[in-house]
Amino acid sequence: MRMSPGQLALLSILAAAALATGYVLHVRQQQPAAVTGATVLATPRPLPAFSLTQASGQPFTRENLRGGWHLLFFGYTHCPDVCPNTLGLLHAVSAALKQRGRPDLGIVFISVDPGRDRPEVLGPYVRYFDPGFLAATGPDEQLEKLTRALYIPYSRDSAGSDGNYEVQHSGALVLLNADAQAVAYFSPPLQLDALVAGLQQLMHR
Amino acid sequence: MMNARYLAAACLPLLLAGLGWPASVTACAGIEVTHAWVREMPPGVNVTAAYLDLVNTSDHEVMITHVSSPRFQRGEFHATRMENGNMSMEELRHVVVPAHGRFSFRPDGYHIMLFNPHKPPAAGGIVTLELACPDGRLSLKAPVRRRNFGEDGEHPHE
Numbered sequence: 001m002r003m004s005p006g007q008l009a010l011l012s013i014l015a016a017a018a019l020a021t022g023y024v025l026h027v028r029q030q031q032p033a034a035v036t037g038a039t040v041l042a043t044p045r046p047l048p049a050f051s052l053t054q055a056s057g058q059p060f061t062r063e064n065l066r067g068g069w070h071l072l073f074f075g076y077t078h079c080p081d082v083c084p085n086t087l088g089l090l091h092a093v094s095a096a097l098k099q100r101g102r103p104d105l106g107i108v109f110i111s112v113d114p115g116r117d118r119p120e121v122l123g124p125y126v127r128y129f130d131p132g133f134l135a136a137t138g139p140d141e142q143l144e145k146l147t148r149a150l151y152i153p154y155s156r157d158s159a160g161s162d163g164n165y166e167v168q169h170s171g172a173l174v175l176l177n178a179d180a181q182a183v184a185y186f187s188p189p190l191q192l193d194a195l196v197a198g199l200q201q202l203m204h205r
Numbered sequence: 206m207m208n209a210r211y212l213a214a215a216c217l218p219l220l221l222a223g224l225g226w227p228a229s230v231t232a233c234a235g236i237e238v239t240h241a242w243v244r245e246m247p248p249g250v251n252v253t254a255a256y257l258d259l260v261n262t263s264d265h266e267v268m269i270t271h272v273s274s275p276r277f278q279r280g281e282f283h284a285t286r287m288e289n290g291n292m293s294m295e296e297l298r299h300v301v302v303p304a305h306g307r308f309s310f311r312p313d314g315y316h317i318m319l320f321n322p323h324k325p326p327a328a329g330g331i332v333t334l335e336l337a338c339p340d341g342r343l344s345l346k347a348p349v350r351r352r353n354f355g356e357d358g359e360h361p362h363e
Contacts, residue, residue: 077247080254080319081285082292084244085312088352124248153291162278164252164320168293187290189313 035201037186037194044181050145052110052138055123060136065180069203070106072174074152076113076167077125082188086171087129089190094130096196102203111137112147112154113167150174150182175202232341235263236302241347243319245328253326255280255317255334255347256310261302269308270299271337278321280334285313294318 034040052060073090075083090107097105109126111117114137117125122135137143147154152170159165171188173195184202186195241257255274261267272280282297300315302308310316317334326332328351336343 077250078252080244080252081283081294081316082313084247084254084352121249125250128247162320166294168291170290171287171292172290188287188292 035184035198037191038175038198038202039185039187040202041183041185044177044179044183045149046179046181047176048145048149050138050142052136052142052146053119055119055126055135057119060134060138062180064134065106065108065176066178068104068106068178070108070176070180071199072108072110072150072176074110074112074147074154074169076111076169077117077121078113078164079167082171084129086173086190087126087133089192089195090133090173091130092192093195093199094132096192097199100196100200102200105199105203107133109133109135110143110146111135112143112169113156114138114140114143175199233267233269233336233338233343234340235261235265236267236269236336236338236343237262238336238343238345241334241345242352243326243332243334243347243349245349245351246322246325251321253319253322254283254312255319255332256312257317257334257345257347258310259300259302259308259336261304261306261308263304265304266306267302267338268299269302269336269338272317273335273337274319274332275335276322276324276326276332277319278323280320281318282315283318284315 047062047065049062054060054064071090071093073086075086077083087109094105094107097103107130109122111122117137119137122137126133126135143154146152152172152174154167154169156167157165171190173186173190174182175184175186177183184198186198237260239258239260241255243255244253246253255272259267259269269282272282274280282300283294284297286293286295297315300308308315319332326349328349330349331346332349334345334347336345
């Protein structure tokens with residue numbers, strides 16, 4: 001059978017379209033579905049060893065983050081705006097996840113202001129927002145092991161005449177899987193509904 | 206007999222104070238304050254934030270030069286800035302409310318930072334705030350709220 005040039009051209013277009021469709025389907029299968037408001041790492045990133053202190057006075061290490069999902073937030077207690085907003089939001093997130101049958105997400109507040117946020121200050125502070133929250137801090141050298149591995153920058157101003165100073169910190173939340181590996185980031189502006197949906201989706205994988 | 210207009214003028218400040226609006230209407234002419242509230246302080250903390258909307262009903266811009274509260278040692282205007290995902294605060298020397306415009310202090314944005322309370326305000330209480338303009342002061346009362354999401358029924362980014 002002989003084809004006219006027109007038929008040949010049509011056949012080539014159809015073949016190209018079929019190939020392109022196959023390629024798109026292949027790529028879709030390779031990539032995880034997008035999660036609203038989250039940056040999902042292609043490969044979970046393990047945490048290095050670090051040694052902090054919990055609000056209870058107990059040590060807080062990588063081992064404390066194994067065996068369950070955790071969401072980390074870095075801040076400081078003398079923070080008038082972003083930190084209380086975020087911790088209030090996280091209380092609502094935790095309550096919403098419990099209602100949806102996911103009571104297993106541990107929420108951890110890491111203070112990057114160890115000078116003011118002694119363990120005895122941190123405990124009452126986080127319990128004010130949610131009695132289930134964990135809190136920890138430690139010397140900069142230990143904090144930096146964790147923050148550098150997670151790309152969570154922080155810095156502190158020098159104190160003013162009244163002793164007050166401000167701390168610059170990331171507003172991002174880091175989701176860790178049960179093997180203490182970072183799997184996703186949620187960056188501000190944070191929204192309750194999107195956060196709850198994104199966490200449910202990620203913890204389902 | 207008292208003219209009805211004078212009676213209304215005499216009652217206006219009381220009426221506005223009762224609504225939580227500026228008790229003084231002579232200074233900061235054209236400025237109305239709405240949605241004012243102060244965040245209750247978590248234990249062990251000596252700073253908090255106040256949030257409000259400044260609405261300018263006049264034909265000219267109004268500059269607010271200073272904020273204070275008899276309840277606190279001092280107050281400052283602050284902006285929460287986000288750069289590359291990093292949050293920091295920057296003090297503002299003053300804020301300007303454009304003619305027929307508004308300036309909003311809201312969570313995660315502009316806020317009034319209050320330092321060192323003489324007595325920490327508790328949720329359900331009232332804090333007096335004083336805003337200074339070039340032509341005088343405007344005093345307002347702001348309720349204190351705990352503001353946990355989903356508990357007081359309000360959304361922070363309303």
